[in-house]
Amino acid sequence: MRTSNVSYLVKKGITSVWKNFVMSFASFCILLVSLLQVSVTVLFMLNVNIIMNNIENTNEITIYVKDGATQEQKDHIQDVLEKDENLTDIAYKSSEEALEEFKATLDDVAVLFDYLPKNPMPETFLVRVKDLTKISYSVAAISSIDGVDQVKAPYEFAAALVNIRDTFSIIIIAMLVTLIAVSIVVVSNTIRTSVFARREEISIMKYVGATNGFIKLPFFVEGMFIGVLAGCASFGLAWFIYNSVFSLFSAENFSLWQMFGFFNLIPFNKIMWVVLAANCAAGALLGAAGTVISTGKYLKV
Amino acid sequence: MGEYKEMVEMKNVNVRYSSGVDALVDVNLRINDGEFVFIVGENGAGKSTLMKLMMREIVPSSGRVFVNGYNLSRLKGNKIAKFRRSIGVVFQEFRLIQDYTVYENVSFVLRIADQSGKYIRQRVPYVLNLVELNTKAKSRTRELSGGEQQRVAIARALANDPGLLIVDEPTGNLDPRHSLELVGLLKEINRCGTTVIMITHEHELVQYFGGRIINFDKGSITFDRVIGGSDEDE
Structure with a gap:
């Protein structure tokens, strides 16, 4: 396909976000909630790992x-x-x-x-x-x-710590898997509704000879664009939540927490680019996956 | 491609829907390149099924269908898209994208055919001029009258310079004067070399223009002959 036609389709995908504002906003909100939940869970897990390492290091x-x-x-x-x-x-x-x-x-x-x-x-x-x-x-x-x-x-101490870490890992992994699965289902359903609203447009395109790729590309771009926007918003909110919690545990009067290594929480600015990239990539991936799953049904004309 | 002189050829075609209805029964049909053909018949005669077959929306239960050199019974995947780009179709209910402008409704089929921006900028005004809609290029489709929307649909069908134009009940939503104008336009397009198949149930219109008429009844061809039109006498 010519570059000019690809850029036309990309432009169509992005303008569709504003044209179908209500459905786009619904997809955005659902993606935002999903990504934020996953981000906060991952950040929590990273810090719990660090705290556990700090506690482990007290063994002798x-x-x-x-x-x-x-x-x-x-x-x-x-x-x-x-x-x-x-x-x-x-x-x-x-x-x-x-x-x-x-x-x-x-x-x-x-x-x-x-x-x-x-x-x-x-x-x-x-x-x-x-x-x-x-x-x-x-x-x-x-x-x-x-x-x-x-x-x-310190056998008992070691056994207790290993037990806590294992249990915690299982809970976190189960939470992440559940959150990701729920996100994909909810996002694809939301995008399905958006695609359903435009099924007539899709069928017209099929009747005049559009390939599946030509039809899917704008939807794909639209899904990715909404995903990236949701990723950025999720990053901002995760930053705010994280810094609020970080400042709480960094306060001097939390000596008990500090004893357990809470002073070693990862500063957000050290991981911000990774969190931003992960949020945007996950958003784009979820948006694109939701689109691919949703459009297939309407392409059989 | 190029193996068949015929634009449309059907050999012993039968179409039976899953409901058990026989929509087409042993249809044998040949339409040559450059012809103007009226397909007529009452509701339920099989005209819509014939159109679906010619667009490769469905495949026959038995028999073979060739359109514009493509064996539609064997066509699969993206070759269907390629085939559809080689013909022009005008639907009864227009099937225009309502949010697009007139220009966009025509230009997007050229995008689908992967034409260059320069060609699109030249071709769209040309076909809009053919249907006398060049002044409405920037109008939204939903702002147009039924007759104007019909002409946008024709412009869209002509955009890719197809060898075959299939027009389904084009006068269904038009008053008599606009109906005559529209068929006149289709005749003009045919004179420029495009094969035109017009599906209609308006016998008066067919009698007026004359030409080759294929009549369907209960899924079968009941007659296929050429009649003289009263417009030739005027």
Whole structure:
């Protein structure tokens, strides 16, 4: 098809938005609500992931080194820990450092420890686990290292966190799938109504020799254009909602929330272009998909 | 294409609808290039089914239909669109896009045929001039009278310079004077080389103009002959 005719059809599609304002506005509103719901859910999920990561990062495994372990054994432990890909932030604490830290927590009675014949604190390695679901494998591997006396790990904490994350992921995915499915059905039905109102125009075009592509293109452009407009509006509203929530949790008096890592919420300006592009692309895709589904029936002339 | 001298040829065509009605029964028909033919008959005689067949809106239950060199029984997909662009059709109820202007109603069929903007700008005023509507090019279709809308429909049908023009009951919505003018216009178009098939139930009009007349009754051709028109005597 000639470029001039393609641009004519594109222009027709865009002007149809204003010509069929009521139906266009209905499609716009439905797309806006759908996209906004999906945007807010995705943004919520992203932040919950970050918060969960923050909480996960507070986990710590303590590895007690056997009393009298040789330097060679301690080096071997360090070496094995560093090679384990599930472990991070590996730190060695000597018995002297451990004793000093402990004394610092005791204030006045700390002086009593000066009379002990021998430092009772063991040497330790402190490590964090990257993937909490694999904590038991890591602990088993660490326990078997020569020179390791005992390993203390927050199993219950890890299990609870993994449980919460899994449940949450299932709920979010189910919500997203439902929202997208409902959006496609509602949008295609709305566009179907718009196409139905113009079925006469479509049949005339078929009778005078228009190909399906020629007929569909303006509807396609119209659906995409409404979708992109709805995407932009959804982006603006998501921005407003997000910033309102962000400022709420960033307030100084929310120290409890901050304790759980809420201070690490993603600033909107860091993700705004991705959110805008995703909204516009999803809007265009939904609009176009709705059009393709809806026009087919009226093309059989 | 070009294999058949005939513009329309039907061989042993039968059309039976799913309701069990036999709309056409063993129709054999040949219309040559450049002819002007009246298809007449009462309501339910099979004229509309014949038109649907010639537009490839339906296919025959049996038999073969050739129009403008296309074997319509075997035509599929976008070839149907290509075939329809090769003929011009004027519908009884005009079938114009009411929101479009007169110019747009004619130009969009040229867009469909993927013509250049320059050609469209030359062709549309030419065909509007043929039907004497060049002064109404910018008018919305819904603002026009029935006769004017009929002429827009003819202009649209002529836009692609078709070899065949099928006109369905064109005078159904017109008064006698405009009916005569319209058929006169169709005769003029025919004289320029376009084959014209006019479907009508107005026997008086047919008697007046004369020419080849094919009469349908209960789905069959009851007579096919040429008569002299009274307009030739005037």
